[in-house]
Amino acid sequence: MLDRALIRQLYHRSLTEIQKQVRILSNRREYDARRQEAIAFVDPSAEWQKPAHDLRDDGYAFLPGIEQPHVEAAVMACRQVISAREATAERMKKKFFMQLLDDAALEAYPDILRLALDEKALATVAVACGRIPYLQNVHLLASLPGTDILEGSQNWHVDRNDSMVIKQFLYVNDVGDDEGPLGFISLKDSANVRGIVPHYLTDEDMARYVDPAKTIRVKGPAGTRTLVDTGKCFHYGSRVRKTRYALIVYYNSGFAREPRERDWGQTFVRDWQWSPLQRRVLGID
Numbered sequence: 001m002l003d004r005a006l007i008r009q010l011y012h013r014s015l016t017e018i019q020k021q022v023r024i025l026s027n028r029r030e031y032d033a034r035r036q037e038a039i040a041f042v043d044p045s046a047e048w049q050k051p052a053h054d055l056r057d058d059g060y061a062f063l064p065g066i067e068q069p070h071v072e073a074a075v076m077a078c079r080q081v082i083s084a085r086e087a088t089a090e091r092m093k094k095k096f097f098m099q100l101l102d103d104a105a106l107e108a109y110p111d112i113l114r115l116a117l118d119e120k121a122l123a124t125v126a127v128a129c130g131r132i133p134y135l136q137n138v139h140l141l142a143s144l145p146g147t148d149i150l151e152g153s154q155n156w157h158v159d160r161n162d163s164m165v166i167k168q169f170l171y172v173n174d175v176g177d178d179e180g181p182l183g184f185i186s187l188k189d190s191a192n193v194r195g196i197v198p199h200y201l202t203d204e205d206m207a208r209y210v211d212p213a214k215t216i217r218v219k220g221p222a223g224t225r226t227l228v229d230t231g232k233c234f235h236y237g238s239r240v241r242k243t244r245y246a247l248i249v250y251y252n253s254g255f256a257r258e259p260r261e262r263d264w265g266q267t268f269v270r271d272w273q274w275s276p277l278q279r280r281v282l283g284i285d
């Protein structure tokens with residue numbers, strides 16, 4: 001089992017662990033501050049306590065969907081971005097997925113960032129993780145039908161580049177078996193994947209650790225919204241037969257192995273109206 005590829009991954013993984021620790025140590029003050037500040041959000045009567053506890057204890061939580069005006073607005077905005085991008089989309093059908101959002105689209109359709117920075121979702125993440133998250137990025141992903149061979153994140157994996165990785169998935173179209181639903185297993189089941197495993201695992205690999213029947217496959221109408229601890233819960237997605245469009249909001253600690261992907265304070269985002277929590281999540285305070 002210890003083949004060369006696995007040894008390389010293991011080496012890379014250990015290096016990643018050290019790099020994460022170094023980033024934390026060299027930003028100790030802010031790292032600790034983000035933990036302290038999360039305490040301010042612990043209000044046991046608040047409505048997001050239930051999803052926060054689900055996310056903390058089980059590794060996932062479902063959030064209110066299309067019936068919420070801000071969710072509907074975000075879905076509509078994503079659809080407009082998609083139709084504006086369709087021409088480009090046609091040309092790029094080589095990979096199994098494609099990222100459709102750029103800064104111009106984020107600026108033109110403010111409902112997308114507003115959903116990414118939905119206060120209740122942020123508070124849920126802050127309480128579950130015990131720290132104020134950082135908005136690493138927002139992607140509008142078109143997952144495209146291709147070959148039957150599974151690539152990359154279509155296989156089981158955990159996202160390893162930060163000590164904290166939480167993603168909010170918002171489906172922009174209805175997702176059934178054909179649209180490659182996100183699949184994952186709970187925190188407890190993920191802990192059963194023991195020992196040294198490769199970064200990507202096949203269904204057969206996973207079946208040795210966890211009963212496949214325990215896979216939670218998120219199917220649902222447009223507007224279906226899920227928070228998943230993708231850093232700790234094994235997951236896969238985009239095994240599509242028909243195109244799936246999903247907004248994927250990526251929160252992390254702000255102190256991942258690599259530098260922050262975005263410097264939101266250097267963009268138009270700086271001039272919008274945000275709450276103190278949202279500003280912290282954007283890293284502009």
Ligand SMILES: O=C(O)CCC(=O)C(=O)O
Nearest residue numbers: 153182230236237238248
């Ligand atoms: O395509 C998907 O649904 C999953 C993508 C994924 O692995 C991720 O966003 O971390």
Ligand SMILES: [Fe+2]
Nearest residue numbers: 153158159230
């Ligand atoms: Fe992932």
